[in-house]
Amino acid sequence: MTQLASHSHSRFNQGSGGGWHPNDPAIVAGYIGWLRQEAKARNLAEAPPITALRTLVQTTPSLLSLANAMFAEALEKAPETPLGQPSVVDFDEFLVLLNVIMQTAPEAYQNKSDHPPPEYEAAGLIGFPINALLNWPMATDAGYDFFSNMLVNSSFRAILVYWSQFLVSPASTYVLTEAPRQISPITVALPWLGPDAQSEMVKVAQSALGDGPNPTPASFSDIFTCDPNQPSYGFKSWDGFFTRTFRPGVRPVSAPGDGNVIVNACESGPLQVVPDVAATDEFWLKGQPYSLTDMMANDPLAAQFTGGTVYQAFLSALSYHRWHSPVDGTVVKAFVVPGSYYLENYYQGFAGSNPDSSAPNQSQPFLSSVATRAVMFLQSDNPKIGLxxxxxxxxxxxxxxxxxxxxxxxxxxxxxxxMFHFGGSTHCLVFRPGVNLTFDFYGQTPNINATNMRVNTKLATVS
Known part of the structure; x- marks a missing residue:
């Protein structure tokens, strides 16, 4: 039997979640406008994998029809951005803007406040910049079909691998130390290692909930492994900064000698706990049930989890992106499953009553069965947990x-x-039937806007 400590179970509530896109859509609109300006000013040669995607779509009539239809419908439903600019007009413009992204890294933003002082307030980042171009096209029927296509996903994987070469290069460190600059009339880009962005990251780290007193120091350089005396604090790339580690002692392990205590695998906010999960289910439906066989890529071990429990949590944009073992034990299997990149649950698009403006935030259970994912089977030393x-x-x-x-x-x-590279995400812990869990969410009910719980802190106890 699964218990939720003092909380009753409910499906996850909707919200923006994790800070991967700013809450104010005008900031995203300003970013898209800036991409347009950059495309005109820089006149970049088209990246080879973008050319390959263009060729695939142009030479495949069904994909060309879907690509044209998804942008046309999105433009019809949202013809103007909150800044009065046209939305992304068509697939060709999308590719032009995508090409600019290949030579940029995510930046920290401030947004002009309606109630100064201060004149500007923290706005976070656009951690999913490609997604910012696709939020509404993804939400269409044609978008669902387009981003379900295996060849399209293969092409996007090649594009993301190409982009990753920039994000792991020294050239990407410009966002760590750049001078503040205006992105739009209401938004300023700031250096990640400047005082304003550092303050926001410290605030996120210090606000994380957990077992016992919060051991988080009060400065970025005391929380994370870095050297303020080195250029870019010693970070060699955007990805090096993104995958930064905590200093020893900042995230202690709860009850290290007690095998009945399961710890939090990621610095993350609790999304939901679902008991009695089916071996196979129609995960594309509105309710987004979990489907163990699909989640675990048809691995034979999936059968052992039928009727078990899934806990899912969402990582924060300004936080920590490495995964830690929730138990003492042995790695049985560990592999990465290729999947989709820009697919959201059908009913979180225009087919539903409340389309997800930060797609695919609201599709996290659905994504557990279709997105690219790492699957790690762990045999706990505690027989009450087992596999x-x-x-x-x-x-x-x-x-x-x-x-x-x-x-x-x-x-x-x-x-x-x-660890995750380049962007943020979500994760699940899956337990077999008969594992008697009592979760502790430190006074909050799981939902998409939940506060982070510290990695390595007590998440659940087994009895």
Missing amino acids: MCVVAIGMAEVSSCEVTVLPGQRIKKGDQIG
Whole structure:
């Protein structure tokens, strides 16, 4: 039997979630306007994988029809951005703007306040910049079919791999130290290592909930491994900054000698707990039920989890992006499953009553079965837990789910087992039937806007 401590179970509530897109759509609109200006000013040669996608679509009548239809319908439903600019006009313009993104890294933003002082207030980042161009096209019927296509996803994977070459290069560090500059009439881009952005990241780290006193220091350089005396604090790329590590002691492991305590695998906010999960289910439906066989890529071990429990949580944009083992035990299997990149649940698009303006935030359970994901089966030393599974799910721009453990490897609770690169995401912990769990969410009810819980802190106890 699964218990939710003092909280009753409910499906996850809707909201923006994680800060991967600013709450104010005008900031996203200003960013798209800036991309247009950059495309005209820089006149970049088209990246080879974008040319390959263009050729695929232009030479495949069914894909060309879908590509034209999804942008036409999105433009009809949202012809202007909140800044009075036209929305992305068509597939050709999308490719032009996408080409600019290939030479940029996500920036920190401030938004002009309606109530100064201060004149500007933190607005976060556009952590899914490609998604910013596709939020409404994804929401159409044609978009659902287009982004379900295997060849389209293969092409996008090539594009994301190409972009990753920039994001791991020294050229991408410009966003860490750049001078503030105006992106639109209401938005300023700031350096990540400047005082304003550092303050926001410290605030997110310090606000994370957990077991016992919060051990988080009050400065960025005391929280994260870095050297303020080195250029870019020693970070060699945007990805190096994005995958930064906590300093020793900042995220201690709860009850390291107690196998009945399961710890949080990611710095993340609780989304939902679902018991009695089916082996197979129609995960594309409105309710987004979990389908274990699909989630675990038809692995034979999936059968052991039928009727078990899934816990899902969402990572924050300004937080920590590595995965840690929730238990002491042994790695049984660990592999990455290729999947979709810009597909959302059909009913979170225009087919539903409340289209997701930050797609695919509202589609996280659905994505557990279709998106690129890492599947890690762990055999806990505690027989009351036994075999469990960690599923790290890539969303949108996440082109790399990196597993850092091998089958047969012994791991301790709190040991690193992998990481997300380039963007944020969601993850699931899956338990077999009969594992009696009591979760602790530290006074909050799971929902898409939940506050982060600290990685390695107590998440649940088993009895």
